[in-house]
Amino acid sequence: MSSTEETIVALATPPGRSALGVVRLSGPGCREISRLLLGTELEPRRATARRLRRGEVIVDRVVATYWAGPVTPTGEDLLELAAHGSPEILREIVSAAIEAGARAAAPGEFTRRAYVNGRLDLAQARAVGDLIAARGAAARSAALRRLEGGLSDALDEVRAPILELLAALEVRLDHPEEDIAPLAPSEADASLRDASAGIERLLAGYARGRSRREGARVGLFGSPNAGKSSLLNALLGRPRAIVSSMPGTTRDVLEEQAELGGAVVTLVDTAGLREDAEGGAEREGVARAEGALESCEVAVLVVDSARAPDELDDRTRDYIAAAAKRRGAALIVAHNKSDLPGARAEHGVSCSALTGHGLDALEAAIAAAAGGAAADEGECLLDDARQSAALARALAELAAARAELAARPGAWEDRAADRLRRALALLNEARGDGAAEAVLDEIFSKFCIGK
Ligand SMILES: Nc1nc2c(ncn2[C@@H]2O[C@H](COP(=O)(O)OP(=O)(O)OP(=O)(O)O)[C@@H](O)[C@H]2O)c(=O)[nH]1
Numbered sequence: 018m019s020s021t022e023e024t025i026v027a028l029a030t031p032p033g034r035s036a037l038g039v040v041r042l043s044g045p046g047c048r049e050i051s052r053l054l055l056g057t058e059l060e061p062r063r064a065t066a067r068r069l070r071r072g073e074v075i076v077d078r079v080v081a082t083y084w085a086g087p088v089t090p091t092g093e094d095l096l097e098l099a100a101h102g103s104p105e106i107l108r109e110i111v112s113a114a115i116e117a118g119a120r121a122a123a124p125g126e127f128t129r130r131a132y133v134n135g136r137l138d139l140a141q142a143r144a145v146g147d148l149i150a151a152r153g154a155a156a157r158s159a160a161l162r163r164l165e166g167g168l169s170d171a172l173d174e175v176r177a178p179i180l181e182l183l184a185a186l187e188v189r190l191d192h193p194e195e196d197i198a199p200l201a202p203s204e205a206d207a208s209l210r211d212a213s214a215g216i217e218r219l220l221a222g223y224a225r226g227r228s229r230r231e232g233a234r235v236g237l238f239g240s241p242n243a244g245k246s247s248l249l250n251a252l253l254g255r256p257r258a259i260v261s262s263m264p265g266t267t268r269d270v271l272e273e274q275a276e277l278g279g280a281v282v283t284l285v286d287t288a289g290l291r292e293d294a295e296g297g298a299e300r301e302g303v304a305r306a307e308g309a310l311e312s313c314e315v316a317v318l319v320v321d322s323a324r325a326p327d328e329l330d331d332r333t334r335d336y337i338a339a340a341a342k343r344r345g346a347a348l349i350v351a352h353n354k355s356d357l358p359g360a361r362a363e364h365g366v367s368c369s370a371l372t373g374h375g376l377d378a379l380e381a382a383i384a385a386a387a388g389g390a391a392a393d394e395g396e397c398l399l400d401d402a403r404q405s406a407a408l409a410r411a412l413a414e415l416a417a418a419r420a421e422l423a424a425r426p427g428a429w430e431d432r433a434a435d436r437l438r439r440a441l442a443l444l445n446e447a448r449g450d451g452a453a454e455a456v457l458d459e460i461f462s463k464f465c466i467g468k
């Protein structure tokens with residue numbers, strides 16, 4: 018679909034009224050089209066203010082910049098027209114460009130051309146989409162790191178020992194007459210271990226990467242009236258959930274996305290847990306809260322710190338703590354209502370949904386548990402299911418190669434080389450080299466037009 022013979026055009030800024038709007042063109046026709054629309058030759062890389070015409074009609078006064086390919090973001094000639102941000106003007110400019118020989122770009126086509134022309138690899142191209150879609154500072158910086166090639170570099174690092182080992186094997190297999198000394202199995206094993214460890218590190222970052230993008234689920238649990246809904250509202254900064262002094266107010270599970278301490282999370286408010294829940298709706302609410310506990314990465318146990326816990330509170334606390342432990346979820350205890358006289362806080366965070374006291378600390382504790390902590394800033398992240406599946410299969414191939422080595426130390430080269438070739442192909446697949454057209458279509462169709 019993306020014949021690079023064609024010049025494409027699209028609005029690069031969001032539709033609607035704004036101070037400026039940018040129309041972007043990429044392809045071999047940029048120079049000619051700029052001459053037709055602006056009546057002049059543009060000097061490359063120099064922003065020039067000109068009147069833009071559609072036929073005889075002046076559409077707007079624009080700032081036009083032309084870049085000559087191939088050292089441009091798309092790898093082709095590129096033309097950017099910054100106009101006044103009126104939808105009518107911008108539509109006119111796109112129409113004028115089409116009349117002058119461009120065609121409307123498909124979603125993601127600019128980025129796709131960058132990929133086809135070797136300006137970005139597929140991991141980077143995906144990162145462009147992620148960067149634009151990213152909510153929260155952590156997701157943004159992870160996407161930016163991938164755009165800068167962090168993941169590609171990490172994959173190169175993993176590939177290096179495999180390539181080296183394969184080359185050493187192949188020269189021996191292809192030239193048996195040369196009488197080269199056989200490879201020491203222990204050395205080969207060390208290379209394989211190296212590469213495997215690198216892949217394992219990338220895979221370990223996957224779960225965290227995904228929760229960064231989609232947001233970890235953070236559930237608020239506890240006894241009725243502890244202030245779960247009040248805390249949800251306080252963390253969101255708006256009255257999303259109904260709050261009342263009646264225990265058993267919240268009946269359903271309520272979910273809202275929020276950005277806490279740089280991490281995107283999905284906050285989940287639940288019904289207060291109690292065994293003697295009255296009536297169908299409240300019992301159903303308790304059942305749903307228990308269900309929500311099964312899907313959260315972080316459980317916040319909210320307790321009313323101004324009230325001495327009774328036996329039911331203790332059982333609720335134990336139940337939540339046990340469920341969190343069983344699932345490997347982080348547990349944070351929020352001692353709410355710290356503003357009330359007699360409020361006590363043992364281990365955990367002391368806070369008040371009412372006054373806002375301690376909410377910063379609670380946010381920070383949630384963000385750290387949700388994996389958005391600044392501690393792992395430098396880590397390269399893998400957050401795509403397809404890439405992680407390819408890496409997992411590559412890891413299995415390396416394990417199989419090591420098994421060959423262990424099983425037949427005298428005659429392992431041939432079969433191990435086969436495994437290594439497959440592992441390399443899978444690593445290339447993770448990187449997106451030679452991705453099938455259908456895969457590209459799927460990836461780029463998720464982009465908006467103009468990207
Ligand atoms: N003084 C004080 N009151 C609070 C605080 N947080 C909540 N409350 C009050 O406690 C009562 C219960 O609050 P909710 O947020 O509805 O409690 P909940 O845990 O969602 O209750 P259920 O949905 O019934 O399980 C309300 O009257 C709130 O105004 C707080 O930090 N300080």
Ligand SMILES: [Mg+2]
Nearest residue numbers: 245246266267
């Ligand atoms: Mg509630």
